[in-house]
Amino acid sequence: xxxxxxxxxxxxxxxIRPCRVDGATVAEALRAVFEELxxxxxxxxxxxxxxxxxxxxxxDGTSVRDRKQLSDPLRPDSEVFVxxxxxxx
Amino acid sequence: xxxxxxxGTRKALIEVERGSxxxxxxxxxxxGVQVPMLxxxxxxxxxxxxxxxxxxxxxxxxxxxxxxxxEERASPMYPPKPDDAPDVMCPMRSKPVPWSLEKIWSLEAGxxxxxxxxxxxxxxxxxxxxxxxxxxxSLVESLWNNPARAKWFxxxxxxxxxxxxxxxPRDHRRVLVxxxxxxxxxxxxxxxxxACHGEGIVxxxxxxxxxxxxVTQDPHRIAWCQAAPDTIWMQHHNGIFRSNDGGxxxxxxxxxxxxxxxxxxxxxxxxxxxxxxxxxxxxxxxVPTEGALCVxxxxxxxxTFEPCRKGLPQEHAYHLVYRHCLDVSGDGRTLAFGSxxxxxxxxxxxxxxxxxxSAELPPVYCVRFA
Numbered sequence: 150x151x152x153x154x155x156x157x158x159x160x161x162x163x164x165i166r167p168c169r170v171d172g173a174t175v176a177e178a179l180r181a182v183f184e185e186l187x188x189x190x191x192x193x194x195x196x197x198x199x200x201x202x203x204x205x206x207x208x209d210g211t212s213v214r215d216r217k218q219l220s221d222p223l224r225p226d227s228e229v230f231v232x233x234x235x236x237x238x
Numbered sequence: 239x240x241x242x243x244x245x246g247t248r249k250a251l252i253e254v255e256r257g258s259x260x261x262x263x264x265x266x267x268x269x270g271v272q273v274p275m276l277x278x279x280x281x282x283x284x285x286x287x288x289x290x291x292x293x294x295x296x297x298x299x300x301x302x303x304x305x306x307x308x309e310e311r312a313s314p315m316y317p318p319k320p321d322d323a324p325d326v327m328c329p330m331r332s333k334p335v336p337w338s339l340e341k342i343w344s345l346e347a348g349x350x351x352x353x354x355x356x357x358x359x360x361x362x363x364x365x366x367x368x369x370x371x372x373x374x375x376s377l378v379e380s381l382w383n384n385p386a387r388a389k390w391f392x393x394x395x396x397x398x399x400x401x402x403x404x405x406x407p408r409d410h411r412r413v414l415v416x417x418x419x420x421x422x423x424x425x426x427x428x429x430x431x432x433a434c435h436g437e438g439i440v441x442x443x444x445x446x447x448x449x450x451x452x453v454t455q456d457p458h459r460i461a462w463c464q465a466a467p468d469t470i471w472m473q474h475h476n477g478i479f480r481s482n483d484g485g486x487x488x489x490x491x492x493x494x495x496x497x498x499x500x501x502x503x504x505x506x507x508x509x510x511x512x513x514x515x516x517x518x519x520x521x522x523x524x525v526p527t528e529g530a531l532c533v534x535x536x537x538x539x540x541x542t543f544e545p546c547r548k549g550l551p552q553e554h555a556y557h558l559v560y561r562h563c564l565d566v567s568g569d570g571r572t573l574a575f576g577s578x579x580x581x582x583x584x585x586x587x588x589x590x591x592x593x594x595x596s597a598e599l600p601p602v603y604c605v606r607f608a
Contacts, residue, residue, distance in 0.1 A: 162294060163310070188310065192294040196315035197338050203293040233293045 151178050151227040155189075158233060163188045175208055176219035178229060193231055205234040242304070243574050244285070245582060246273035246562075246604030251287050253305050254574075254582070254595060261584050261595050267305050275562065277345040278608040281353055285608075286372060288342035296342055298372050304608070314339055314358050314366040314375040328398075330391040336362045341395065344562075346403040349410025357413065359400025363390055365415060367429060378429045381415075386434060386453050390420035393456045393475065394561075401561055402460045406467055414470070414485055419456040422472075422485050438488035442476045458501045459561040460485075461513075469510035473503040473561070475521065480513075480540055494534060495543045496527040502564035504573065511539035514566065514589055516559040516575060524558050531555040533564075533575065535589050549592035550583065557581060560603060567607040576602030 151172055155165040164186055172178030183190040195201050200216040207213070207230045213221040223229070243254040243261070250266040251273040267273075272290040279286065285301040287308070299308045316338050325334035341361040348355025358366040358375065365378040381387070390398035402416035411428040421434045436452030444454050456475035463469045472479040472488065477498040479488040492498060499520035506512035515534040518526050526532070530552040532545035551557075557577035564575040573589055576582040580599035583592040 159294065162291065162297075191297070191313060191315075192291070195295060195338050197318060199338075201293065201295055 150225060151223045151229055153178055153182050153229040153231070155231045156233055159189070159192055159231075163192055165189060172223055174219060174223060175206060175213050175215075175221045175229060178223055178227075179219065203234045205232050206230070207232065242278075242608040243565075243584070244276050244278060244305070244604075244606050244608065245576055245599070245602055246276045246287070246606075247576075247580075247602050248272055248600035250600065251276060251289075251305065252599065254584075261593070263596060265305060267301075267308060268299075272603070274603045275342050275345050276604055276606060277347065277356070278606055279347045279356075280608075281347055281350060284371065286345055286356070288345065290341065296339055298342070300372055311372040312368075312374050314342065314360060314364070314377070316364055317377055326388050328391050329389060335387075335390075335397055338362075339364070340397060341399065343399045343401045344403050344415075346405060349405055349407070352410055355410070357403045357405065359403050359415060361395050361399030362397035363387060363399060363417065363420065365400050365403070365429070380430055381423065381425075381432050384432055387420070389451075389453045390417055393418035394458075402457070404460065404462055404467070404470070407464055408467065414460065414462075416457040416460045416472075418458060419454065419475075421452045421455040422457055422460060424485060435486045436488060437486060438490065439472075439474065439479055440476065440490065441474070459503050461503050461505045463505045463507065463510035465508040466510040469505075471503050471505050471513045473500050473515055475499075478503075478515065478540070489540075491540045491543075493540075493543060495545055496532065496534070499524075500534075500559070501561040502559050502575065504564045504566040506566065506570045507568050508570060512537050512570070512588075513540075514564060514573060515543075516564055517545075518558065526555050526557060529554050529556075531557050533573070533585075533589050533592070546585075546589040546592070548590060549585075549594070562604040562606075563602050565605045565607050572607070574605050574607065576605045578602065 150169045154167045168182045170181035241256040245252040253265040255264045275288040277286040287299045289297045298313045301308045319337040344359035346357045354371045356368040366375040368375045404414040406412035434452045458473045460472045468484045470481045478491040481488045497517040500517045504514045517534045531550040532547045571588045573585045578601045581597045582595045585592045
């Protein structure tokens, strides 16, 4: 099962914890996380379901390419990190 | 007199309270985070705040104890864009207007007879309504889907936004909203239908044949007299206007002293002839005239305007006062305003004199008395 972890900066705003969830894509893994932590969804995704402009998601060391549908595939042992993007000022 | 003032700033929501030694800052909330808009709801004492995280988007919080503790409620969400919904293109830039929340730009309580109703204006132009104190929100699709929205464009920010929402105290189904840039819109039926009014409003930034088009106007802020809501004052991009018929026909004032450019306007709660503005040099500079800050006041329905300077810096001042940063309390004498350079002043004599509460604050986005 892939693991999903979050930037500690999110802990100040809403409840987070590392999750081990089923999912063949980033979208499926995050959907499973948000079932456990529903308030977290709006901090990571915008109201159209895309990754927020200043959030970046890494899967196994590579930032996800599909920021709208999150279709990037995951392996059973994948590690996903949700981070603040270093953008803006 | 109101004894409590709330500031929404670039780095916190800040509470200011009047004690035995005068007005003092008493408590910050959301330290380090933008608070572009807040609402003290006089109907039930609730305090609401839009909290905008640089990375994690806009959230909506509520406090039942004046800001001591907060709980997160629902943030307005644009519904999924239907596959067959065409993009609305910004007429100034030929780019599609986003179908997603960019910023909460206005928050207002519904009528006294409809507790829990809240209105929320946003950038890029969606109006939202809650009937459960922010537990959930619905996009007012009748306005969002109005074909005239294709003529709206950004003013102040890249995309159009609803910055003023006025709920008629006589009939809460009648609501006015003002859009930068998209004019003044009225619903008589709680949001089911909308019409754009604005006879007499003129801008100087469009081609001459469009200068009087109500939908191309940039009303920086509108405010009406609570006791006489047919009188509405407008600080427009190109001057000061007033309507005496509920927003349909407007009269232009060119006799501002020292100028007619600005963003904010506040209207006396019971005397529609009294209004306050914070003037500056017009749009290409946006600084106080000759470096001297003043609040501009009319007490005679616009026949004359006078600058109020006592207690305000009169040289080398660069204070800009955004559209939500001037407020008058229910007594009609206590006023407050805050600037982009982090100063906040309060007057307890209708603007005759001002006391600076702090010069050390972050840029101020919103000033409201409880």
